[in-house]
Each structure stands twice: as C-alpha cells, then as structure tokens.
Amino acid sequence: MNASVPLIPDNAPFSPEQRAWLNGFLAGVFSRTLAPVGASSLATPALAPLTILFGSQTGTAEGLAKKMAKEAGKRGFAATVLDMAQTDLAKLAAEKNLLVITSTYGDGEPPDNAKALHAALKAAGDRPLTSVRFSVCSLGDTNYAQFCQCGKDLDAWFERLGATRVTPRTDCDLDYDAPFTAWLDAALNALGVGNVGGGLPSDSDSTSGHVAPPAEEESGYTKKNPFPAPVLTVRNLNGPGSAKEVNHIEFSLEGSGLAYEAGDALGVVPQNCPDLVADILAALGCDGEEAVTTPSGELPLRRALTEYYDLGKPSAELLSVVGGALRPDAASESGHKAPPTLTAQAPHHVIDVLLAAPTKPSPADFVSRLKKIQPRLYSISSSPKAHAGQVHLTVGAVRYEKDGRTRKGVCSTFLAERGLAAGKVGVFVHSNKAFRPPASDDTPMIMVGPGTGIAPFRAFLAERRASGAKGKNWLFFGDQKASADFLYREELTALQSAGTLTRLDLAFSRDQAEKIYVQHRMLEAATELFAWLEQGAHFYVCGDASRMAKDVDVALHQVIEKAGGKSPEATVAYIQSLKTTKRYQRDVY
Ligand SMILES: Cc1cc2nc3c(=O)[nH]c(=O)nc-3n(C[C@H](O)[C@H](O)[C@H](O)COP(=O)(O)OP(=O)(O)OC[C@H]3O[C@@H](n4cnc5c(N)ncnc54)[C@H](O)[C@@H]3O)c2cc1C
Ligand SMILES: NC(=O)c1ccc[n+]([C@@H]2O[C@H](COP(=O)([O-])OP(=O)(O)OC[C@H]3O[C@@H](n4cnc5c(N)ncnc54)[C@H](OP(=O)(O)O)[C@@H]3O)[C@@H](O)[C@H]2O)c1
Ligand SMILES: Cc1cc2nc3c(=O)[nH]c(=O)nc-3n(C[C@H](O)[C@H](O)[C@H](O)COP(=O)(O)O)c2cc1C
Missing domain, CATH: 3.40.50.360 (Flavodoxin domain)
Structure with missing residues (x-):
C-alpha cells in the first residue's frame, strides 16, 4: 500500500470538509491510494x-x-x-x-x-x-x-x-x-x-x-420490524403411516414491499405454546395478570412469556440465581432435594429449572433473567417468479420426549398448530447471496435435498420453469418411506413430465432392510454426476448439517476420485475450486 498525495489539492476551491469528503469518495473509486492513518491533517485528510x-x-x-x-x-x-x-x-x-x-x-x-x-x-x-x-x-x-x-x-x-x-x-x-x-x-x-x-x-x-443487514433495509419490514403476514395455508405433506410431520406453509406478502430471491430464507417470529406458558405460570405460582417490564414496555406476565421470552435453554443468569439451588450442596443446605436428573446434568428448558428450584423467583426477577425469543430461519420454497405476492416454507415439526416431558420445537409447532389461527405471523426476508441458482439459465444444476432440504430446490425448479431456463436439472431427494414421505410428489413428477426436472433420483431409507440414502444414489450415478460437473454444473446441498451434509461431501469426493480418475489430492483441489468459483453451495442446518 503506497502513501500517496491527496487527489484534491490543498489550493482547490473547497472547504477542508468538502476536500475530505471528495478525497474519501475518490479514494474509494481509485482503490485506496491515499495517506494511511497517522498522516492526517486538514489538508491531507486521513x-x-x-x-x-x-x-x-x-x-x-x-x-x-x-x-x-x-x-x-x-x-x-x-x-x-x-x-x-x-x-x-x-x-x-x-x-x-x-x-x-x-x-x-x-x-x-x-x-x-x-x-x-x-x-x-x-x-x-x-x-x-x-x-x-x-x-x-x-x-x-x-x-x-x-x-x-x-x-x-x-x-x-x-x-x-x-x-x-x-x-x-x-x-x-x-x-x-x-x-x-x-x-x-x-x-x-x-x-x-x-x-x-x-x-x-x-x-x-x-x-x-x-x-x-442490508437485505432487511431494502423494505420497511425487518427483523426488528417484521411484516405481519397473513397465513394462507398450512398443509401436512406426509401421508398416513409417516413418522414425520412436515408442513407446507404459505404466507401472503401483498402490500409488504418485501422482495426475495430463490435461495433466500424467511425469518419467522414465533410465539410460545400456551400450554408451556401455563405450566410456567403454575410453577411460579402466578395467574398471568402480574405486570412485568419487557423491552416493549409493561405487559401482563402471560403475554410477555408468550411473545417476548425464550423459554428454551435456560440462560446462565437464570441458572446462577434460580438454578443455584439445584446444585447438590445448595440443595442439601436448604433442606430440599432437587430431582436427580437436574443435579446430574444441565436442565434442558426453563420449565425444568422452575420445577426443580426450591424457591421461586418473583415474576420481575424471573423475566429479567430470560433471553429474548429469537426468530427462526426457513429456506424459502417458492419462487417470486412463480408465486407472486406469496412466500412458501417447508417446515418439519420438532417434537420429542426428554426427562419424562413432551417437548415441542417453538416455531415449527407454532406454525403447525397455531399458524392459521394466529391469522398473521411476523416475517422478514433474510438474504442469502451464497445460495443462488446459477446466473446463466443454461448452466446445469445438481441438487441434493433430502427431507426438508427439498425446500430451496422447489424454489429453484419453479424459478427455472417460470423463466423457461434451458439448463438441465438433477434432483436427489430422499426420506423415510415412499408412500408417506415423498414430499411434493405430484409437483416433482409434473416437473419431470414438463422436462424441467431432467433427472430425479430417490432414496427412501425405510422401505427396505438396509438404509438407502441420497449419497448412495450419488455413488451409483458417479459417472454421469462427474460428467455434469465437467459440463459446468453447480452442486447444491440443503438439509441436515450434522450427518447428511457431511456424508454427501464424502460421497462427492468419492465420485470425483472414482469417476474422474483423480488422486485424493487432485480431488480436494477440484472440490476447492468448485467452492471458490461458487459452484458448490450449501444451505445446511
Ligand atoms: C438457514 C436455515 C434454513 C432452515 N430451513 C429450514 C427449512 O426449510 N425447514 C425446516 O423445517 N427447518 C429449517 N431450518 C431449521 C429451523 O430454523 C428451526 O431450527 C427448526 O424449525 C426448529 O425450530 P423450532 O423453534 O421448532 O425448535 P426449537 O424450539 O428451536 O428446538 C430445536 C432444538 O430442540 C432440541 N432438540 C430437538 N430434537 C431433540 C431431541 N430429540 N432430543 C433433545 N433435544 C432435541 C435441539 O436443541 C434443537 O436445536 C433452517 C435453519 C436455518 C439456519
Ligand atoms: N440445527 C437446527 O436448527 C435444526 C432444526 C431442525 C432440524 N434440524 C436437522 O434438520 C434435519 C432435517 O430433518 P428432516 O426431517 O427434514 O430430514 P432428515 O431427518 O434429514 O431425514 C431425511 C432423510 O435423510 C435420511 N438420513 C438420515 N441420516 C442420513 C445421512 N447421514 N445421510 C443421508 N441421509 C440421511 C433419513 O433417513 P432415516 O431417518 O431413515 O435415518 C431420511 O430418509 C434433522 O435431521 C435435524 O438434524 C436442524
Ligand atoms: C447448523 C448450525 C450450526 C451452528 N453451529 C454453531 C456453533 O457450533 N457455534 C456457535 O456459536 N454458533 C453456531 N451456529 C449459529 C450461527 O453461527 C449463527 O446463527 C450466526 O449468526 C450465523 O451467521 P451467518 O448467517 O453469517 O452464517 C450454528 C447455526 C446452525 C444453523
């Protein structure tokens, strides 16, 4: 970096402030050629x-x-x-x-x-x-x-x-x-x-x-000021006998000014389950009408717990005060015994802390130690070109048992159980420029999206169909059972018939004794897959980050090594070059 003279000389007919602004502007244009920090004066602005x-x-x-x-x-x-x-x-x-x-x-x-x-x-x-x-x-x-x-x-x-x-x-x-x-x-x-x-x-x-973030600035509706979007549809996509519950959700964006692109995510502001709020009120010994101070002013405790606070993993502040009594030493000093599950491991949710605590905090003390409820992101499953004025999501409901209690994912079950009744739900667009269909309509796409990972690829395919793109499209989809979990089956087969979906490889994991996953289908089709990559195809992965995306990455290495006849080092370099040129993109969670 060279320390050079200012672009606007001292004797130019500008005030020092005007000179500083112009030099700043020109420095940006001419890529940083002005004086470094420390050389500043009014005449030679820093x-x-x-x-x-x-x-x-x-x-x-x-x-x-x-x-x-x-x-x-x-x-x-x-x-x-x-x-x-x-x-x-x-x-x-x-x-x-x-x-x-x-x-x-x-x-x-x-x-x-x-x-x-x-x-x-x-x-x-x-x-x-x-x-x-x-x-x-x-x-x-x-x-x-x-x-x-x-x-x-x-x-x-x-x-x-x-x-x-x-x-x-x-x-x-x-x-x-x-x-x-x-x-x-x-x-x-x-x-x-x-x-x-x-x-x-x-x-x-x-x-x-x-x-x-900039994407949220473009419209008046942001993470801090979400758009109350009318909920148009909540439709379960699974058939009878499924162990899954995946819902197709449609919102109207009419009048919001919100714009999105295929590949973006939608932020959804959830509300806590009324049953959980009732359990917490009971554990606190409150009726819910007690006034508490929230970031949005004074509210009844029930509403504050429903709309403003995270009732999931307890904060360190809550544990340090209420949960302190849960430690074995503190419990024996106070003469109370906390349940063994909680003394042995961290409480899972806020309710577990309250149920086990020997003394209950006041409503004000309690809420002051809760974190704010956070919006959840969902990969958008619609294309604005095909679904003007709407945005669609594909949401898997999270439900499980833990420590003898039924647990529900906050946002996925809010949408599933109360989305339609809520009428309107707060949403905002979360731009993801690192996950986009190819810029050229002629570039082939390979998409790997098992389970809810199908979401952005429904959007990519709808986009390509709407714009009449000529590029080839190959989707790997998988889930548990063909009869019950083939999400968007009719749409995908229609896209195949229309020629938009060039190839669809399916992996249903529980239709036979041994597991068949999308990566097994990739390996079976290694020669063609490598040929598509050589033709310039972009390779996309969406869905589970912890297992699937890692195994698909291993399979991609094997495909390139086997079908491309490359050494392990050359394979790593090939994949690195796909990443650097943005031809290997992942939306995993
Ligand atoms: C960019 C992005 C895109 C996404 N796109 C989608 C999408 O298209 N579709 C979709 O369905 N999801 C998607 N997700 C995930 C989504 O954001 C939420 O994380 C998901 O819906 C769960 O949120 P929740 O509020 O329902 O559950 P939460 O209340 O957040 O609970 C989930 C938590 O519960 C715990 N948990 C879950 N199961 C168990 C268990 N068996 N045992 C113990 N603990 C458990 C885990 O700590 C987990 O993190 C996406 C995430 C990101 C970051
Ligand atoms: N981090 C978060 O915020 C968050 C929140 C919610 C969900 N998630 C993750 O998102 C995933 C999405 O759930 P989902 O219901 O859409 O789909 P999923 O659980 O990923 O299941 C879809 C298909 O993938 C199979 N599968 C399991 N392990 C695999 C592997 N290693 N490689 C390839 N395929 C594999 C499943 O088979 P089997 O079931 O037969 O094994 C099933 O057939 C969840 O697994 C969860 O881990 C993350
Ligand atoms: C699948 C997944 C895994 C994550 N793992 C971690 C983690 O190990 N540690 C952490 O502090 N945050 C983790 N996060 C949270 C992200 O870092 C956080 O949401 C961040 O704001 C995302 O920023 P980005 O959109 O720029 O990637 C994870 C998020 C997801 C969806």
Missing part, C-alpha cells in the same frame, strides 16, 4: 485503507460486513468488503487494517467460505502478519457447545502470526445488535480515524445505533 473480511454461511455476517463498510466510509476509511473464500495468507499479509466478522457452524467449525483460510491460518508458521492491525467479531449461538469457536480461532491465530489486536474480540449471541454495534464503534475508533459520524447510526434512525 483515509485509512480498511479490509472487512467475512465468513458467513447464511448471510448474517456478510450483511453486517456491508453495514460495517458503510459506517467505516462515513468515518473516513476507504473500506473494502472481502469474502474469506477470495483471499489467502499472502494477500492478508499485505493488509494494514483488518476487521474480521465470522459465524461458526457445525460443531465449532468455520462456515464453508472460511474453511480454506481457517485451515491455512491454523497451519501457518512464522509471523507473516506483523504489519496487520486487526479485531474480530464472532457471531454464534450459546445453544451450541462450541460457542463462536471460529471467531475465537481466527482471533488467536492472527495474534500468533504477528498481527496486532487493536480492540478485544467480541462474541455475539443470536441477539447480536448491541454487542456488534459496540464492537464496531470501538474497533473503528481504535483503528485511528475519528468518529466523524458521532455514533453508529442506522439508515432509518440516526440515533438508535441499530445495525441491520
């Missing part, structure tokens, strides 16, 4: 180069990275947003100022676009990053054991490789707005250019400090 590096699976960190660039620009930085898949250690070594934002996936793993860089940083020796100043913001979810692990790894490795941390790493839970905003403010200040913006304004409210 325009520090800044690279914002993102690791993102489903678009949140990518959206925030763009937001960061906007804010950094306002503060006099010439900022560039960089996808982790598009850089390497040598390029990073040439950076001066680096802000990193990344999510974590799997079991503490990096998101797909960060995998190669994560591995390279882990393996690197020496201190190649000594001229880099950096800070890391990690996005994660405290429900996962390896909370924010990818951000923690990168933060440690940047330091080990000689980079200077300008401000401490911040680890954000799902409710990331406040910690992210505070981190960005501190990081930009620490990087050395003045806070010209005077805080961290959002586009809509210059004093709120709220940072919203």
